[in-house]
Amino acid sequence: MRIFVTGASGYIGSAVVPELLQAGHQVVGLARSDASADAVTAMGAEVRRGDMTDLDLLASAAADADAVVHLAFDHATIAAGRFPDAAATDLSVVRAFGDALVGTGKILVGIGIRRTGDAQRDAAFGANPRSIVTAALEEYTERGVHTIFMAIPSATHSSRDKHGFIPQMIRIARERGVSGYVGDGANRWPAGHVLDVARLYGLALDKAPAGAQLFAAAEEGIAVRDVAKAIARNLGVPAVSVPTEEAAEHFAGFPFAAMDITMPNAATRELLGWEPQEAGLIADIDAGHYFAAA
Numbered sequence: 001m002r003i004f005v006t007g008a009s010g011y012i013g014s015a016v017v018p019e020l021l022q023a024g025h026q027v028v029g030l031a032r033s034d035a036s037a038d039a040v041t042a043m044g045a046e047v048r049r050g051d052m053t054d055l056d057l058l059a060s061a062a063a064d065a066d067a068v069v070h071l072a073f074d075h076a077t078i079a080a081g082r083f084p085d086a087a088a089t090d091l092s093v094v095r096a097f098g099d100a101l102v103g104t105g106k107i108l109v110g111i112g113i114r115r116t117g118d119a120q121r122d123a124a125f126g127a128n129p130r131s132i133v134t135a136a137l138e139e140y141t142e143r144g145v146h147t148i149f150m151a152i153p154s155a156t157h158s159s160r161d162k163h164g165f166i167p168q169m170i171r172i173a174r175e176r177g178v179s180g181y182v183g184d185g186a187n188r189w190p191a192g193h194v195l196d197v198a199r200l201y202g203l204a205l206d207k208a209p210a211g212a213q214l215f216a217a218a219e220e221g222i223a224v225r226d227v228a229k230a231i232a233r234n235l236g237v238p239a240v241s242v243p244t245e246e247a248a249e250h251f252a253g254f255p256f257a258a259m260d261i262t263m264p265n266a267a268t269r270e271l272l273g274w275e276p277q278e279a280g281l282i283a284d285i286d287a288g289h290y291f292a293a294a
Helices: 013-022 034-043 055-063 075-079 083-101 119-126 131-141 165-176 194-207 224-235 244-250 266-272 281-286
Strands: 002-006 026-031 046-049 067-070 107-111 146-151 155-157 179-182 188-193 212-215 219-223 239-242
Touching (some): 002 013, 013 194, 026 034, 026 055, 067 083, 067 194, 083 107, 107 194, 165 224, 179 244, 212 266, 219 224, 224 239, 239 244
Parallel strands (some): 107 146, 146 212
Antiparallel strands (some): 188 219
16 A cells, blocks of 8 residues: 555654555655655655645645555644644644545544543543544544544653653653652553554554554553652662642653553454564563663
8 A cells, every 4th residue: 555654753653664664565754854854765665745734735645645644743732731732733634634535445544542432431531632633533434534543552662762651750750869650559551562553553554444443552551650660670769659739740741640541452452463572561661771861
């Protein structure tokens, strides 16, 4: 297939693109800068210059492709505290893709978690501003687009992870002199190595039916207390409980320390024959690469 990939030079994209190329697909990566274009070219993919604000370009690229893998997201806006604005921008992008693909049966892989009918779970995910994008993808499922919903684990880890959950927790532990967790630390994060996530994208494009919900977590839920303890032993600092009322201050700039989400993966494994092969989260933390630079 000819596959158009946004975020092709990003953290996940730079693992997904080689996986798709190795499978024999023709990949076209969106690049907004010379550095991104060089990275996409170095992986062996074609380059389409542009950015996420050029909706006409995105629609044209989608129409020219057999499949779209949408990985880009405005993380800078999120970092500035404007998550709803980033989600609104992403909604415009998904609508540009969806409108271009209506009635074609072509594939659109987006990031999102579909509603399940479980009121508590749906409410938790619905509170995420990005849920408006998932709703749009569901709409296009009914309009002749081969949508695939990919849930990316909160802790998508590897030696290339520089800005994710684990680097943020390490940064805070270094600043505070302790590795903290909220309350008893029993809340969980789903986890997956970025290479295992990339393999799932490859399988999804080959096998996933329209409307499929896929969970890319190799580990359904790791207790944050265990994450904090792993960071503590690698930094040589204590692992401590942070009272709930003090968490916002202690974890300033990282509002996810108390988040409790699991991603059951049995259905995904059975549907696609996906078998994660890489190290688990705690083993990857203990490998030491997260602590190589001060």
